[in-house]
Amino acid sequence: MKRMKRAIALLFCCAAACGGISLAACAEKDGAGLGAAEAALLESTSEYVVIEVREGDLTKSLYDALLHFQDRGELTIGGREDAFGFYLTSVNGVEATDKYYWGVYTTLGTLDGTEYSNAEYGTYEYGGQTLASASYGVSGLPLADGELYAVVWTKNPYA
Amino acid sequence: MKGRLDVRTITACAVVTALLIAVQYVLGFVPGVELVTVLLLSFCFSYGAGAGMITATAFSLLRCFVWGFDPKVIVQYLIYFNLFALLFGLLGRREKPIAVWICPVLLVLMAAGSAAAAMVGLPVSVLYQTRVNVMLWLLFGVMSALLVLYIVLLCVGGKGARFGRETASLAALAAFCTVWFTLLDDVLTPLWYGYTLDAAIAYFYTGFLAMLPQTVCAAVSVVVLFPVLKRIFGRAGKRTPSNIGRTDKDMV
Numbered sequence: 542m543k544r545m546k547r548a549i550a551l552l553f554c555c556a557a558a559c560g561g562i563s564l565a566a567c568a569e570k571d572g573a574g575l576g577a578a579e580a581a582l583l584e585s586t587s588e589y590v591v592i593e594v595r596e597g598d599l600t601k602s603l604y605d606a607l608l609h610f611q612d613r614g615e616l617t618i619g620g621r622e623d624a625f626g627f628y629l630t631s632v633n634g635v636e637a638t639d640k641y642y643w644g645v646y647t648t649l650g651t652l653d654g655t656e657y658s659n660a661e662y663g664t665y666e667y668g669g670q671t672l673a674s675a676s677y678g679v680s681g682l683p684l685a686d687g688e689l690y691a692v693v694w695t696k697n698p699y700a
Numbered sequence: 701m702k703g704r705l706d707v708r709t710i711t712a713c714a715v716v717t718a719l720l721i722a723v724q725y726v727l728g729f730v731p732g733v734e735l736v737t738v739l740l741l742s743f744c745f746s747y748g749a750g751a752g753m754i755t756a757t758a759f760s761l762l763r764c765f766v767w768g769f770d771p772k773v774i775v776q777y778l779i780y781f782n783l784f785a786l787l788f789g790l791l792g793r794r795e796k797p798i799a800v801w802i803c804p805v806l807l808v809l810m811a812a813g814s815a816a817a818a819m820v821g822l823p824v825s826v827l828y829q830t831r832v833n834v835m836l837w838l839l840f841g842v843m844s845a846l847l848v849l850y851i852v853l854l855c856v857g858g859k860g861a862r863f864g865r866e867t868a869s870l871a872a873l874a875a876f877c878t879v880w881f882t883l884l885d886d887v888l889t890p891l892w893y894g895y896t897l898d899a900a901i902a903y904f905y906t907g908f909l910a911m912l913p914q915t916v917c918a919a920v921s922v923v924v925l926f927p928v929l930k931r932i933f934g935r936a937g938k939r940t941p942s943n944i945g946r947t948d949k950d951m952v
Contacts, residue, residue: 624731
């Protein structure tokens with residue numbers, strides 16, 4: 542029994558060490574700037590945020606744009622890093638739940654053979670334009686010239 | 701110990717299930733790092749397929765209280781982790797070591813696949829291309845290093861080298877299984893949500909972002925932690941309870 546206890550203690554120590562690493566990884570990212578890109582915040586409410594990119598920069602992401610507008614005090618975002626990049630869990634103080642999440646939509650379709658959105662995943666209408674649900678999270682979407690990006694409070698159809 | 705489902709084994713299943721959930725939760729904050737594979741692998745190897753499958757099933761269902769009840773994920777976890785437990789449980793039960801050709805074949809396959817993908821370039825987001833290429837070359841490096849280690853141990857011979865070869869083989873199998881976990885998701889998700897072929901292909905390429913670091917992590921963690929965990933689980937399972945050998949009369 543003692544050995545079993547030691548084994549469990551050792552495994553819990555491993556888990557605690559991993560916890561320490563994870564806390565260290567939680568450091569918040571400061572605004573990285575938009576580089577050569579120029580973006581305009583069209584609307585920012587508790588239900589959606591819409592950004593239009595007027596000058597593109599493919600080395601910058603939608604996440605950079607959101608941080609840029611957060612730094613200017615025009616919106617707030619929250620979330621965490623996961624395998625697919627930054628996972629958005631709150632926008633303008635509204636936290637995602639089991640039934641609703643912050644969906645990412647864009648007019649950016651396929652660029653250089655890579656698909657960035659697909660209408661099969663879902664669509665969002667804004668200003669007479671149809672934005673398709675993104676294939677990537679906010680940190681995987683590059684800021685392309687003339688494209689619209691929206692973060693929308695979306696009902697989870699499977700909840 | 702192996703194949704017997706006594707109170708002791710069921711208790712071990714419960715403890716390991718709790719540990720799996722705790723480890724997955726804690727490491728969920730560190731992208732690409734996971735220790736579920738090595739923990740479950742070592743447990744199945746020591747306690748057998750029966751205990752492993754009970755643990756895999758309990759883990760697949762109970763983790764939903766933390767991450768939510770998504771039917772597609774439950775199906776994926778139940779299929780994958782039960783097959784995983786069956787494979788490594790049966791391997792642990794065998795008296796013979798894993799066939800010599802398995803490890804080199806798997807390692808060459810994965811090293812060649814990752815090198816080819818890195819040279820051709822995967823159609824992922826322009827913002828992730830560098831990261832994916834680095835991960836592909838890292839996977840190639842880890843697989844090649846394991847192959848070299850395996851060949852050296854094959855030439856050296858002896859009991860220690862045999863255990864080292866066994867560990868390398870398990871690491872190769874664990875990495876291969878991790879690839880299949882993502883591939884299973886690439887099949888289940890499009891079927892579940894009714895994607896067209898184009899959407900399914902796009903989903904497949906996106907999956908590399910999660911698969912590559914997890915595969916590297918699975919291989920490295922098995923090499924490093926399997927010898928330790930095997931000893932821990934082996935000792936925990938072998939210890940004879942103090943009342944074994946006593947009769948009912950003795951205990952009155």
